[in-house]
Amino acid sequence: MDICAVFQAQVLYNFTAEPGNNELSVREGETLTVLSQTVGRGWIEVQNSSGRTGLVPEGYLQVSSGESSFHVLLEPVHVSTVTELLQDRRINPSRIVAAEITDFTIKVLSPSAVDDEDGEWDDDWDDQSVGGYHGNNQLDGEGGASGQIITFIDNSTTLVVCALIGSCSLSNQMGEVGPVWLYPSSSLDCVIADPKKESKLYGLKSFIEYQLTPSTTNRPVNHRYKHFDWLYERLLEKFGSALPIPPLPDKQVTGRFEEDFIRMRMEHLQAWMSRMCRHPVVSQSDVFQLFLTYRDEKEWKAGKRRTERDEAVGPMIFTLIESEAAELDAAQVEQRCEQYSQFTKSMDDGVRELLNVGHAHWKRCTGPLPKEYKRIGRAFRNLSNVFNSSKYPGEETLTNAMTVAGETYEEIAVIVAQQPQKDLHFLLETNSEYKGLLSCFPEIIAVHKAAVEKVKEADRLVSAGKINNNDRKWMNQRISCMSYSLQAEMNHFHSNRIYDYNRVMQLYLEQQVTFYQQIADKLRAALSQFTTL
Amino acid sequence: MDICAVFQAQVLYNFTAEPGNNELSVREGETLTVLSQTVGRGWIEVQNSSGRTGLVPEGYLQVSSGESSFHVLLEPVHVSTVTELLQDRRINPSRIVAAEITDFTIKVLSPSAVDDEDGEWDDDWDDQSVGGYHGNNQLDGEGGASGQIITFIDNSTTLVVCALIGSCSLSNQMGEVGPVWLYPSSSLDCVIADPKKESKLYGLKSFIEYQLTPSTTNRPVNHRYKHFDWLYERLLEKFGSALPIPPLPDKQVTGRFEEDFIRMRMEHLQAWMSRMCRHPVVSQSDVFQLFLTYRDEKEWKAGKRRTERDEAVGPMIFTLIESEAAELDAAQVEQRCEQYSQFTKSMDDGVRELLNVGHAHWKRCTGPLPKEYKRIGRAFRNLSNVFNSSKYPGEETLTNAMTVAGETYEEIAVIVAQQPQKDLHFLLETNSEYKGLLSCFPEIIAVHKAAVEKVKEADRLVSAGKINNNDRKWMNQRISCMSYSLQAEMNHFHSNRIYDYNRVMQLYLEQQVTFYQQIADKLRAALSQFTTL
Helix, strand or coil: CCCCCCEEEEECCCECCCCCCCECCECCCCEEEEEEEEEECCEEEEECCCCCEEEEEHHHEEEEECCCCCHHHHCCCCCCEHHHHHHCCCCCCCCCCCCCCCCCECCCCCHHHCCCCCCCHHHHCCCCCCCCCCCCCCCCCCCCCCCECEEEEECCCCEEEEECECCCCCCCCCCCCCEEECCCCCCCCEEEEEEEEEEECCCCEEEEEEEEEECCCCCCEEEEHHHHHHHHHHHHHHHCCCCCCCCCCCCCCCCCCCHHHHHHHHHHHHHHHHHHHHCCCCCCCHHHHHHHHCCCHHHHHHHHHHHHCCCCCHHHHHHHEEECCCCCCHHHHHHHHHHHHHHHHHHHHHHHHHHHHHHHHHHHHHCHHHHHHHHHHHHHHHHHHHHHCCCCCCCHHHHHHHHHHHHHHHHHHHHHHHHHHHCHHHHHHHHHHHHHHHCCHHHHHHHHHHHHHHHHCHHHHHHCCCCCHHHHHHHHHHHHHHHHHHHHHHHHHHHHHHHHHHHHHHHHHHHHHHHHHHHHHHHHHHHCCCCCC | CCCCCCEEEEECCCECCCCCCCECCECCCCEEEEEECCCCCCEEEEECCCCCEEEEEHHHEEEEECCCCCHHHHCCCCCCEHHHHHHCCCCCCCCCCCCCCCCCECCCCCHHHCCCCCCCHHHHCCCCCCCCCCCCCCCCCCCCCCCECEEEEECCCCEEEEECECCCCCCCCCCCCCEEECCCCCCCCEEEEEEEEEEECCCCEEEEEEEEEECCCCCCEEEEHHHHHHHHHHHHHHHCCCCCCCCCCCCCCCCCCCHHHHHHHHHHHHHHHHHHHHCCCCCCCHHHHHHHHCCCHHHHHHHHHHHHCCCCCHHHHHHHECCCCCCCCHHHHHHHHHHHHHHHHHHHHHHHHHHHHHHHHHHHHHCHHHHHHHHHHHHHHHHHHHHHCCCCCCCHHHHHHHHHHHHHHHHHHHHHHHHHHHCHHHHHHHHHHHHHHHCCHHHHHHHHHHHHHHHHCHHHHHHCCCCCHHHHHHHHHHHHHHHHHHHHHHHHHHHHHHHHHHHHHHHHHHHHHHHHHHHHHHHHHHHCCCCCC
């Protein structure tokens, strides 16, 4: 286990741990290693010099950057191109700018891109009279929220790669899949429930507030859709160049308070939130934790301001990744990148086709098909009524049986129309989610491809005297690191995909079996009403 | 049992019966009662004075009309209006013509309306060099073919109604359904098979010849479609005012020799023929028996000429019906007629609606629906292929299972597309047959209604001195007889309807159960391929 220590903390006052609370007793003057500042508001996870870990209240510590080589990563860095990213050597005194290189421009994600759903978002946050963030966190106000460690492990080489984004304990899992993210020992989940219509401005503005209860704290917090949208924009801005951040459910203006719409939106938000909770990097990020665990309006607003000032976003996320794993050569990176590109494109095509036919099938199953079964049923019943009017004796058995047959087809019409909600729905939802996830990969892969192109030019640049061999080596290290990150993310994607599709296919088929069996049984019962010839 | 004897026969030569052949020994000079001249070409069914019945060769007998009151009915009668029909009192010396009465015009069915399917019909029958019909049948050449007795029995009153159309033995069946036709003791059926492409004029003209084997003779005869069409026109002309003669399958010029078309046409001809065989009046008529039992071309051609000259057709059929049952009053007849009119109209609506939705359902089941299942299956298989390309280890179970699921939906597509042929087909065929039958009732009911209107005017006519009370009584007898005939036909229709719909609904539901059960089982097998989560 080889975690790269980043922050150190000086103990300001003695603190005695309460037993059973995972706290750590510390003494004034002691130097600690900071493991995580995101475990819960007001607490910092630390390790003391004897290796023991635990939680200490923030107010008891003075956190500072350590003397490690990662120190400079904490500086606010403005990088908006892959060239700059690859050549950013602030960690290295001799910074080189290769002006001749045509930059690949990264789409800049503006925080102001957050839509104001009902025109009152700004009002909400006009209140600037919020005190400093607990006062004792030096990172606050420095575009902080970077104090995280993302660790991923290349199981095939058993080399550990550390990065400065999140904090995870190392997993012992081994496999042949290559680099994987390190998953937290206990998984996070979050239940969204109890949507409530709230209003403000004396009822002029109304909105729906959802209750979110994370499994870690079991303490509910409330959020509106536009808060989710804010979180989405933050996550996209911060992680979008490296991780797929799937889009939220569409905004919808009309019928916002219809029960069905609210239920559906909540279901979509739940799916989105569950997927984010399952991601080891996203789920442990400051902004995500803030969203789920803020204690009061003051903490929420301060956290919101802080994360909005975070500058370690976009391609800069890669400046926060440091790898100790074996360096990959550019050709290998290019090959992997091409392979993932091919896979995600093919899967995107497959998912879209399934969505297309699924939506068409949905329309048929809820529209013309049940109408037809209803008409068939009615036609049988009508004929039965006509027969009944014949006054011909002894045909009660036939007319009764035909009425039952007619009613059965009318019931089948209802069953057919309700069925998509029971099976196709989940198939389409899952595939919609994957369509969203897959739509993120072109950006991620484009960033890698641009980096690959730059590195391929390195030889020429060295010959031209534009960069030296050290610079070239540095570029190689960075792209190798980017490739490890992409591989870890693809492996995360694959394992989730297998789980999700296994689950949804089984659910779909189970429901389909029940559906067809139910119809067969109903028809068998109708058949038994007829007299045997 | 109270059969009205119509024909008598003088025995010309001694004839000794062969035992076990249902023959009757007779002596020259003996007088016999003719029961049937249609039992088989060359034989006449007779009853001797001691009450014994059996068959005698035609050549041994001289058939003559008896002295009964029915004698005059054998005269060629030209009646084309209901008025004439009701007032036709050639059986009564004082014939009255009420010129003031507006006639209800009966559609005259021209024998020349027979379409020449391939332009060679006339050629076939240009040969007029055919000798007299066995020479010894005096009815031949007199517009004969009228030597039949139709008997129907009013079970509710146990009164027997006899008519001069066909010959049936009386049935012992009792019920509460009112008048019923007397069904022959052994039912006739006819198997159509072995369609052969034949040609003439050195291959310039080709046609399909079907082999018909009646259950009575078990001796096959051959007929082309246009022969069926000729038979249909004859039956329609003769019985169309009293009995529904359902139309033949449509003519179709293109693709006449396509296998599917031939198979389908044969199936339709078989259904039509079976229905005609089931009708006690039609099946025992001269023309129908000729069609099924002619021995050679000569007999066929002579019979054809003879039946084409038959003048006891159209509304004239009612002149051949004599009733000994209690006379019904006009109001009662009108009420029954109205009731049947209502029933057949309602059933016609019901049948058409079922046909409409059935055809729409057929199109969906053979067009868009299986296409959709195929697309769903392909989408699953495609995704499985994409997943397989991920190189991610340990997902073979999922990809294999998804391939099976995909293949299953592709199989379901085929099953869905083939299903209508297995169930909907028979439902639609039966209903098409009934649509054809029901299309005949408006004509039949219109004839009755026109008669009812005339009879309602009778009081006025008596007051005006146009007709006398005897005439009026005669009109009442005739319309009462028409009503018994209509009731017997409706009862025939009802009992067949109950049988047919009971059979076809069971067949449809059985096949539908099998269909849905098969899909459920296939999907269950596909589901079992997935690993349990």
